[in-house]
Amino acid sequence: MQQEDAERELSIDELSQVTGIPSRTIRFYNTQGLLPPPHKRGRVAYYGGEHVRVLTLIKELKEKHNLPLDLIRQLLEIRAQHGEIQMNLALKQRLLRPLATSSQEARFSRELLLEQTGISPALLDELLRLELLFPVQEGEQALFTGDDLLLVELYRRLMELGLPLALVTLIRFHLRQLVRSEIAAFEQSLLPRWQSRGLPLEEQARQFEEILTLTDTLISILHRKLL
Incomplete structure (x- = not known):
């Protein structure tokens, strides 16, 4: 993607050419609320750099990660509300736990x-x-x-x-120690804070899931850096 394409206003056909996504697909994404509304001048709709970035994200999430549109919409909503870093953390959490839903059902x-x-x-x-x-x-x-x-x-x-399995066993041992420390931190720091603020259970669950995402990512990065 050229820098000037990301900055100038584009017709839908130009946007299609820049992103490699057919115009009819862009129109479909518009109807599904996946894209920000285009800028209108009269009866003509124009698209800008943000539309290019979002379409590029959608294409990558579909082709590279094989994610359904419903999940892509959730990730884009996280990006719109909390920024790209939080969206990437949510994506990483989704990819780290690909069997999370089915794991609760399949036996x-x-x-x-x-x-x-x-x-x-x-x-x-x-x-x-x-x-x-x-x-x-x-x-x-x-x-x-x-x-x-x-x-x-x-x-x-x-x-x-x-x-050897001995290394895996050692990793499990140290992770178990880490989990115990996390539970202690949760009980001593987070839970009293949430209770004093009268935080609803749904919001507590959301914040806890965000903490899991952050710590999973932190462990992954630190692991690579320390090797």
Whole structure:
């Protein structure tokens, strides 16, 4: 995208040429409220740099991350209200937890987990012994979630690259210590503050989710920097 294209006013056909998105698709995005309203002069609509940026974002979110339009709309609303950094944090949170919704619904027996992942029963028993999986007890049966499937794939790939399970166990140990400190900070600092302000439960949940997003991102960046 040329700098002058981002600054000058564009007709819808020019906007289509700059972004590589068909005019009819731009009109559809307009009707869905994904774009800011165009500037009108008489009966002619003109678009500016913000429209170019938003369309570029939509294209990237659809093609690179394969996100549905409903989720893209939510991310764009976060961007409009809180800025690009917060939108990127929300996107990162979404990508870090791709199985979050399905994980709460899908349940896998031991046999199905072995079939889905292709690991040996001995390796599964070792992962359970080391508490590297988190099955849910339903009656007398331990059932696994989508998160467990993802964890197995991560462990297997790390081992294929030559890293031992001992390192994964060490990571889990230190993360557990970190989680305990986070819980203590929540109970001692956040909860009394929210209660004194009479913060509604929905707002508490929103702020807690934002804190999770920020800490997930912080850990990821610090991890890369310290390696």
